[in-house]
Amino acid sequence: MSDEGSVEIKDLVKTYVDDRGRPTFTAVKNISLHIDTGEFMVLVGPSGCGKSTTLRMVAGLEKITSGTISIGGRVVNELEPKDRGIAMVFQNYALYPHMTLFNNMAFGLQLAKKKKDFISETVGRTAKALGLDHMLDRKPSALSGGQRQRVALGRAIVRSPKVFLFDEPLSNLDAKMRVQMRSEISKLHAQLGNTMIYVTHDQVEAMTMGDRICVMRDGLIMQVADPLTLYRQPENLFVAGFIGSPPMNLLKGKVQRRNDGLFFVEAGEKSALTFPLKARLEPVANKYVDKEIVFGIRPEHITNEPKEGSSVPVTLTVDISEPMGSESLVYLKTGTGNLIARIHGEHLFHLGEQLTVQFELEKVSLFDVETEKVIR
Secondary structure (H helix, E strand, O other), X not given: OOOXXXXXXXXXXXXXXXXXXXXXXXXXXXXXXXXXOOOEEEEEOOOOOOHHHHHHHHHOOOOOOEEEEEEOOEEOOOOOHHHOOEEEEXXXXXXXXXXXXXXXXXXXXXXXXXXXXXXXXXXXHHHHHOOOHHHOOOOHHHOOHHHHHHHHHHHHHOOOOOEEEEEOOOOOOOHHHHHHHHHXXXXXXXXXXXXXXXXXXXXXXXXXXXXXXXXXXXXXXXXXXXXXXXXXXXXEHHHHHHOOOOOOEEEEEEEEEEOOEEEEXXXXXXXXXXXXXXXXXXXXXXXXXXXXXXXXXXXXXXXXXXXXXXXXXXXXXXXXXXXXXXXXEEEEEEOOEEEEEEEEOOOOOOOOOEEEEEEEXXXXXXXXXXXXXXXX
């Protein structure tokens, strides 16, 4: 595959300074990331993690403190945004209110002095793909939020950039429209095959859209992987607690050696959970005997149905139940607080009810308390 649309970020740093040139805050801390041509890469993380700042440096809207950004094998640090072969779609649609949809989409091509026939054909084809072809004579004020976002997408598409940059483009839409636009952007990526870099704080968006996901925190990259790898094999406590909805349950406790093997024993005297650490978990837990660790299990791996293999039944007290139709999220009391179980089926659980659930121990992750990294 050609590297025409590849993006290489190397040792990238962004430090903000005051009026006297003194450093005040480092938003991006020496990160490196390679994005292949045609890849859909999602940058995800909480507010202030550096994801939008990174995207704006790729776009040329933020000055780089140090490091390099290459697009298609060419270092673009000193190039103007218009010369980088990128197109950006923002959270706010930034449409010209006095222009029709056609002219909003055509504006970039008109500035580039493209021929009228080319502009008409390109805008028409793009508008049809986005379901906007019957409203090209309307102005933005006559459109819904989802339609305006499609116009903003169309304006980027007609420029045929090497790389599309999306900065939280769906934040202003309601929940139903966000789901629809997620699907439309994913379809567009499949049709166009262009490189796309997409910034969001919504991990559901990240998991459903990205070929790979770059999870960021405090200006650093925590893990880069495909969605299933992030879900199954989080590298650290932050990724474990951030990816997944609801996130992974994380219980503090110690590894103890007993006559019949190693066990995880939850901290806290009252209703402390105890689980055998066998098969895959026993070898990695050996060096943590009598030491604190974090035991991680996802809500969907706590069920009221017996499972084959190393599932362990435990009876706990229901604290909160959130029925959602085909499943329920049930908060269960443990020695150190609550854990969440995802119970399939139509159930109505009540506060204080005793519920026996199965823990699928083959799906457990163990983490080092000090380094916060997964124990392999």
